[in-house]
Amino acid sequence: MAARMPVRRRHLVIQLKRLRREAGLSQDEVWKALGWSRAKLQRLEAGDFQRLRAGDIMALCQIYKADEAVAQELIQIARDSRTEKPWWTQYKDVLPGAFLGLETEATLIQEYNIALVPGLLQTRDYTAALMRTSVDIHGEEEIRRRLEIRAERQRAVLDRDNPPMVMAVIDEAAVRRQIGGGETMKSQVRHLIELSERPRVDIQVLPFAAGAHAAAGIPFTILGFDGTDAAGSVVYLETHKDGYYLDTDEEIARYRLIFGRTQGSAMSVEDSRDFLERLLV
Missing domain, CATH: 3.30.870 (Endonuclease; Chain A)
Known part of the structure; x- marks a missing residue:
């Protein structure tokens, strides 16, 4: 059975991969520039993570030179994922795109x-x-x-x-x-x-x-x-x-x-x- 990837997590993953491609960077270039392990970035882009860190998302958005509105949305998703409220259930607060x-x-x-x-x-x-x-x-x-x-x-x-x-x-x-x-x-x-x-x-x-x-x-x-x-x-x-x-x-x-x-x-x-x-x- 495929692993569950809730809607906002999937949206986050899609946006991060899109931003990296638009920045013209490979995975190797990104994890080396941030001082991460290769596995950490691979897990993040695969949606294979237990908890999100807002600081990690912020760092990625900075290196990708993401638009401010997009960056703030993705960082907020990371912050919301640490609250007790189930953040993957029914909602309508993601960007129209x-x-x-x-x-x-x-x-x-x-x-x-x-x-x-x-x-x-x-x-x-x-x-x-x-x-x-x-x-x-x-x-x-x-x-x-x-x-x-x-x-x-x-x-x-x-x-x-x-x-x-x-x-x-x-x-x-x-x-x-x-x-x-x-x-x-x-x-x-x-x-x-x-x-x-x-x-x-x-x-x-x-x-x-x-x-x-x-x-x-x-x-x-x-x-x-x-x-x-x-x-x-x-x-x-x-x-x-x-x-x-x-x-x-x-x-x-x-x-x-x-x-x-x-x-x-x-x-x-x-x-x-x-x-x-x-x-x-």
């Missing part, structure tokens, strides 16, 4: 969405149309920057050398809702068809005819990092502005059961592709 970092590292992504096409699978025009209706986004310049981030996110996940297995169950409402108008939606549907032909992307449509189903409720994403074992997974529950992470074995098992049953209620991958093609007629 945390989900993107976790998603980029995932080897398995299972997502259920109700009213919208999942972000990873959206076209630029579809995303722009959504952003223009948001009360939290102001002006075309902000939309442009967010679209660049979305495009980079999609490339980092779907187009990397070893892409994750992506399994998406999309409610019929999401592909029938005319976001951005008829031509934008046709382009979006064609994009879904093209993605579904990739060997590591499964897209299933949950039809209205399915009636009540196991996933009735809010959208969710299961990110797997160590195969199919629950100990290597995180559940992300999306809300309007924030999100919640769940990582106990019970919670992950529950959402995997929900996702599996929802897949069973949805059309097969092949039938879903045929259904999407009929929408273009």
